[in-house]
Amino acid sequence: MEVIICQNEDEVGRIAGERIAQILTASSRPVLGVATGSSPLAIYAELARRVKNGDLDVSKAQFFALDEYLGLQPDDPNSYAETIRRTVTVPLGVDPVQVHTPSGTASDIMAACADYERSIRDAGGVDVQILGIGSNGHIGFNEPGSSFASRTRMKTLTARTREDNARFFSGFVPTHCVTQGLGTIMDARHLVLTALGAKKADAIAAAVEGPVSAMCPASILQFHRFATVVVDEAAASKLQLADYYRDADQLEPARPQD
Ligand code: GLP
Numbered sequence: 001m002e003v004i005i006c007q008n009e010d011e012v013g014r015i016a017g018e019r020i021a022q023i024l025t026a027s028s029r030p031v032l033g034v035a036t037g038s039s040p041l042a043i044y045a046e047l048a049r050r051v052k053n054g055d056l057d058v059s060k061a062q063f064f065a066l067d068e069y070l071g072l073q074p075d076d077p078n079s080y081a082e083t084i085r086r087t088v089t090v091p092l093g094v095d096p097v098q099v100h101t102p103s104g105t106a107s108d109i110m111a112a113c114a115d116y117e118r119s120i121r122d123a124g125g126v127d128v129q130i131l132g133i134g135s136n137g138h139i140g141f142n143e144p145g146s147s148f149a150s151r152t153r154m155k156t157l158t159a160r161t162r163e164d165n166a167r168f169f170s171g172f173v174p175t176h177c178v179t180q181g182l183g184t185i186m187d188a189r190h191l192v193l194t195a196l197g198a199k200k201a202d203a204i205a206a207a208v209e210g211p212v213s214a215m216c217p218a219s220i221l222q223f224h225r226f227a228t229v230v231v232d233e234a235a236a237s238k239l240q241l242a243d244y245y246r247d248a249d250q251l252e253p254a255r256p257q258d
Helices: 009-026 041-053 080-092 109-122 159-168 182-186 198-209 217-223 242-251
Strands: 002-006 031-034 062-065 067-069 128-131 153-156 176-179 190-195 227-232
Touching: 002 009, 002 242, 009 041, 009 128, 009 190, 009 227, 041 080, 062 080, 062 109, 067 080, 109 153, 109 176, 182 217, 190 198, 190 217, 198 217, 198 227, 217 227
Parallel strands: 002 227, 031 062, 031 128, 128 190, 190 227
Antiparallel strands: 067 176, 153 176
């Protein structure tokens, strides 16, 4: 696993964005896995800057989101379909048909989940998946206890996740979601996980240096050959090997490294 500790959010966006742009440019059928949340916003800003400058071409790329709240229509302001439209589709100037989100309202959710898995496979698989991390170590909405082999499916949200996300809702916070599974996420050829702020320090320490355990779903990244964790100083503050990661970043020019 590669861990990059940055001075601030802008640097996180620049470094992670550069890495992602390189991977997409090298792909004949670029597929980007996108995440919601505040953590990846600087990455999207960097990608948008590169598209605008002509340094990155996403006109033929496909985009797949990780998750959606169960019961929210795609045009609901709190739906992840709408969040991805606002933070990715519009800033990158891509056609909405290139952007896919799991359905939270299909009459047959299980069939829709299977279709979603199929559409990722049909697109050639995800070249690089952007991930945030929940304060409880979830990725996508794979809450603690999720199977490491899981595929896209419905999940019940933990009380902690509902509290963390309550700030987006004026009233009722959804209790369920549809999320890519940990097995689905692990099929991506590269993973880039990002986190900002001291609130994420425990989750990052558990994911990067803790035991691989379903209690911290993000710890599954330790089993991925090309996983990069890009964090700010505060999110890195509980990493025991922080100095080693800084040395490795300075000394080793070859990337990505496993
Ligand atoms: C939600 C999303 C996750 C995201 C997490 C963290 O729970 N389902 O994919 O990683 O929020 O969000 P933030 O980056 O805003 O802390």
